[in-house]
Amino acid sequence: MSALLHVEGVGKRFGGFVALESIDLEVAQGERLGLIGPNGSGKSTLVNCICGTLRNETGKVRFAGETLDGLAAHQRTRRGLARSFQLPRPFGSLSLVENVRIPVLYTVNARKAGPDHHHVPHGAIETRCRDLLGEVGLLAKADRLPRDLTQIEMRKLELARAMAAEPKLLIADEVMAGLSHTEVDEIIALLIRLNGQGVTVIMIEHIMRAVMEVSQRLAVLVAGRKIADGDPKDVVRNPEVVRAYLGE
Amino acid sequence: MRALPFVLALVVAAFAIFGAGRAIGNSYAFFLGYVVVQYIVLGTAWNILGGYTGYVNFGVTAFFAIGAYSTVALYKLVPAMPLPVMVLIGGAIAGVVGLGTGYLTLRLRGVFFSIATLALAVVVQTLITNWDFVGGARGAYVLRPKMAPLMGGEYVQYLCVIMLGLCVIVLATARAIERSSLGYGFAAIRDDEAAAEAAGVPTLRLKLIATTLSGGFMGMAGAPLPYYVTYLDPTSGFNLNYAVNAIAMPLIGGTSSWLGPVVGAVLVGGLQEVLRVTISSAANVLVAGVLMVAFVILAPQGIVGLFKGKRR
């Protein structure tokens, strides 16, 4: 079965700095992939290249059989790729409900209605937004502005916004940073539940407990290169991986 | 309030204002009223791109003057053309220019768009100054008819009616945008364009819509000008005051709602007139700039924002 997401030889430089060097990655439909690596290893850059926020200089990205090169980020989101931002980027002048409304209006309702896609009817949008906020535990602050949120709550908002786009592939970029033990469990359960509903998940995390619990497969990025990719239990024992995290 | 009652309320208000003008019986009321209403239109138009979408257009004079000068050109070609038609044509041309400028610069950072609009103003002024058909640097004369067509009374009253009509259209459009998906899209772009893209907002397309609408309405605001002033030359047509007022009034009144530019235009326009007759012409010109800087530093949410804040 061909993979849902193909990343082939993707490279990205910023001036003289090589952020990504020829990354190859495949994610199968329905899979839960964990992506780990030290800070600055290029994980978020890779996400940006996949989702179109940045343009990769080399290589290509294929999603559901279609090459994404040249497509703007909003077009990729409409095709089923959604992501949360590692540093939260909320819409500051809109309430939380309105924040979540944007992807519903512009992604879900922008797709051509048909057997695969549904529209949320105008009267049901508000309820849908509140339901989404409820799933990440933000319903109490639904009508507040993002500036009234804690950092942790802003990450949850990021996740809610990504979920609101009803993606085929959801990339969760460090959504659990700073969460309490129970909150981490909640997000783990949420991601696994989403996966059970058919959403492919790429999880970028530093919290190893969550990574091991959620990932069916684990990839490791160090200094812009992928150094490991396989069964989580094998990958964490890989000497190169251990070295990257613990130093020489 | 749904859309239709709002529009009706605006129309009623427009009639009331016009009626009050007639009741005062002095042409001065109409001459002043025209200016204030013109600024409501200009400020609201600017605000669609500036306040709603977050892209600052400094080239207001370019679009405004395109409207004015297209009227001059049409007047020379087809003197019998009714003014409302000229307004539509002027608006269409200005809208196309907005679209073109946007297409060339909106894929880059917002500041480049703003800088390009500044340069655009100079270029359009250069082009028109070199275009002898509309009078070039010497200026052009437009004969203002004595009587208003259809409605009787002085012609300036007719100009006010047209401007009031334009005002109703622009305000209704602004409010409709505010409450629609389009308005949400604009707000998302303004708050964080990359996040908006990631959420599925087609940012380039929406920005082009905003630029075209904004430019078009600004052109329409300028179209009746030649009949109002009867003599138009580039120095007055491209007067920087139009740009400063168009920006200052929404910033002072409040950029997040259709009401802001109205409040700003009435207050600042009124204040300017008071200063003009009491102190000097130069002082009235300065006040918009000074107030704008003061509000931008001290009260960025504008007057409407201040009231909203108190109510929360």
Add this chain to the structure above:
Amino acid sequence: MNAILSGLLLGGFYAAVSIGVAISFGMLDIVNIAHPAFILLGSYAAFIGNSVFGLDPILSAVIALPAFYLLGMAVYQVYYVAFERRDDQSLRGLSFFFGLMFITEVGLVMIFGVDYRLVQAPYLGEKITLGPVELPFRLLVPFVVSIVMVGGLQIFLSKSFLGRAIQAVAQDQLALRLMAANPIRIKRIAFGLSIATAALGGAVLIIIQPVEPSIGREYIGRIFAICVLGGLGSFSGMVIAAVTLGVVETLTATLFGPSWSPAVSFGVLLITLAVRPNGILGR
């Protein structure tokens, strides 16, 4: 041939007026569209020095330098407190500078009127003739001043501690903070320098042509076209761009007439933004 040479000298002058923006926009990412207004302040300062005190315009500018430097620091302080700190830069920061530009222009009109002002200096009518080419002092002096100013700043930025700190803050504020230098103070100094260059820029402007308050607006397009074309963050790129624009404008004026000059810079800006937004030597 003479046209090209004039264009080169004009380009040198353009570098002098653009260097301030190369610092404020290119390095500090502050879109100071009011820079031409500060240049005009410099011109009028030179004019006062010249007509009231009989001083050479360049000398007047040098005397005015500290005042302009302090003015720049004050403006940055307001900008920082009101906008940069709140991270609300785009719409309101731009409007702030637009307002400053407008207030300055109107203020100058109120004080000096709309008549053209110029300066008198003994060397201004003269020219040097080197073989077939003529170099009017009117263009040569600004060119030389410009080279000195740009060169001096380039040396300052690369050799002195403060200069290198400014370059650092342009690239990575966090790293600078970790080095226990205060980036706000550094930026304030840099912006002060940027406005100080406007004093000299204004002096050479009024040497090259008579000034009146509204000509600042023509220069916004030119200055930003030059900085964008040259690449933000690169002085040498800016100089090359300035000279290029000077030559292109002069040739256009010779071939099509002088009234088309302001359109040239806009064309250059648009083409650059469309084709190579990073400019010739941009980061």
